[in-house]
Amino acid sequence: MIEHYVLIKHLHITAATLSILFFMLRAWWSVREVPLLQHRWVKVVPHLIDTALLVLGVMLMVMLSLWPHQHPWLAAKLIALLAYIGLGTVAIKRGSTPAIRGVAAIAAILAFLYMLGAVIRHSPLSWLA
Numbered sequence: 210m211i212e213h214y215v216l217i218k219h220l221h222i223t224a225a226t227l228s229i230l231f232f233m234l235r236a237w238w239s240v241r242e243v244p245l246l247q248h249r250w251v252k253v254v255p256h257l258i259d260t261a262l263l264v265l266g267v268m269l270m271v272m273l274s275l276w277p278h279q280h281p282w283l284a285a286k287l288i289a290l291l292a293y294i295g296l297g298t299v300a301i302k303r304g305s306t307p308a309i310r311g312v313a314a315i316a317a318i319l320a321f322l323y324m325l326g327a328v329i330r331h332s333p334l335s336w337l338a
Contacts, residue, residue, distance in 0.1 A: 285333035
């Protein structure tokens with residue numbers, strides 16, 4: 210499996226990029242109350258992307274023997290991931306007003322940027338490390 214590391218890593222990065230870009234588009238549609246947000250494909254595609262992202266991330270974690278209890282940056286990333294998911298649901302569908310959805314979307318994007326910094330810097334301090 211390690212011989213496929215580079216491919217899996219690049220697929221994971223691609224899935225992460227698609228995930229945040231599609232999230233930002235859907236969040237914009239949610240704040241603007243665009244009816245396109247209700248189309249079936251718009252509801253299904255993010256689940257496919259995020260499932261691939263999660264599977265690829267777990268594969269990398271196992272492949273490299275990186276465990277959250279041994280690597281604080283990974284634990285911080287996973288906690289931020291939960292925050293990103295929670296904020297994302299508020300931004301896309303659970304926020305009662307466009308303003309609430311907009312604030313949640315910005316917070317979700319900030320959580321994503323924190324995760325990116327934690328991964329790049331290998332530190333729970335993210336970009337501040």
